Amino acid sequence: MSIISVQLLTGLAYGMLYFMIAAGLTIILGVMNVVNLAHGTLFMLGTYIAFTFISQQYSFWVAMLLSVILTAILGIIIERLLIRRVYGKELEQVLLTFGLSFVIADSVKWFWGTEMQTIPVPAMLDFSISVGEMVFPAYRLFVVLIGCLLATLLWYLESKTRIGAVIRAGVDDRSMVGALGINVGLVFTGVFAFGAALAGLSGVLGGPLVGMYIGMDSEILVTSLIVVVVGGLGSWKGSFIGAIIIGLIETLGKVWFPSLSMLIVFLLMMIVLIIRPQGLFGREVA
Template sequence: MTDVLIQILSGVSRGMVLFIVASGLTLIFGVLRVANFAHGSFYMVAAFVTYTVTRMAGGGMPGFLASLVIAPLCVAALGAAIEMLLLRRIQHRDHFYQLILTFAITLIVADGVKMIWGRDYRSVPRPQLLEGSISIFGSPFPSYYVLLIVIGLVIALALRLMLERTRFGKTLRAAVADGEMVGALGVNVPLLYTGVFTLGAWLAGLGGALAAPVGSIAIGIDNSIIIESFAVVIIGGVGSVSGALVGALVIGVLQAIGIMVAPRLAIAFIFIALCAVLLLRPQGLLGRRA
């Protein structure tokens, strides 16, 4: 039972990283109505920037903390540029154009990453302070995974407070309901959209920076994370940050249990849950019917 508990907690830590990334995707989709396939590219770029920053800083806690600041900011700047220079020009066209554009961006970013960092696998060492573990009923659990869970909960609380208690959050919710009316009331809607896209890119960058010390960094990690992120958005409910948290935890725990029960079929557990939600509750666990 202790081994099962440790495995579930590992799934929760993975789910928290997935939530951070997917929360940015659900904000973008909920407000801008853009299915941003380039969201996984933001995650990948942040992971490679984290590798560079930690290497330049000589590793350790200072390099790790610097990467958590620099990598998300770099990705946020990239996201703002993409929204202002590309997406804004086609925002009134059919969604098909947005899909093609964001997919093209993923190809361009992938080639750019190959040119800068190459095709080799990279790894980011964990800070010495976070290399240890804590004891849970006599079994070790990595300290870094505890940090991921804590940061995920803090981000979830911060997003909830932002959406419910700040003027920016209230404007966002109004824009989701009726963007034209918000514009008629004097709100700079293009600037609002840029802010939402930048925030979503920053969250993807933070997720990439946090995930970098957990596994290898290589070309292609953008594909896996974007599939899982869309699954989170669909399971939790489009536009719902709370739903993204629930969906991410569901996927993280199901993956962890799947690795214990049937390692070769672990990925299938995600799609089984996805199909079940689409059949039984198409709007998502915490979503609302259109």
């Protein structure tokens, strides 16, 4: 039983990591109607930026804060200079962000090299707790806690604040929001920066779990897109539930069916799309 408990906790930790990056992706998609295929490279960039600061003897927490700020600033630059030019043009958005992902990935390869690295677990969390006869790293529980806190924050922002009301209205009718005198362009910039910051945050937190290597951006992007599709486009609640499901299936699948774990994940996505095309928590389009 303790082995199963440890695997469930591991799946939950990875699920929270997937949620943090998928939440930013689905918020950008839901509010701005932009499919950002460069989101995975922002995750990778956040990891490498934090690694650089930690290598310069900064603490893990300072490195995480600086990484989140810098990825948010990069998100603002990308939205202002590039994304703003292709609003309402789905094909151009896909091509632009897909190409941008290659530019960022190659820049990471050029600046940091191709050798696999890892971010060390912060000292205060570098211990394990007992789960029956097994032990479980405290850092993974910390990742679960951060994911739950983020879900709570998103719920509060959505349901209890004015900016949440503006974002919900923007999802429903962007033109009406603009007609009410709200600066839609500023809202879009803020949303994109917030999504980029979440990608950077998840990259830093994921560093000690998954390591750092060239190609991690593509892997995390595919998983995030699956989470978004299963949970429902534009729904952070759907991303939360979908990420937990995907994290558990992927982790348990690697234990019981190592060669079929990703196949099971794709089968789940296919079943959801057949039964409920809008996702578990997505709204049906009339």
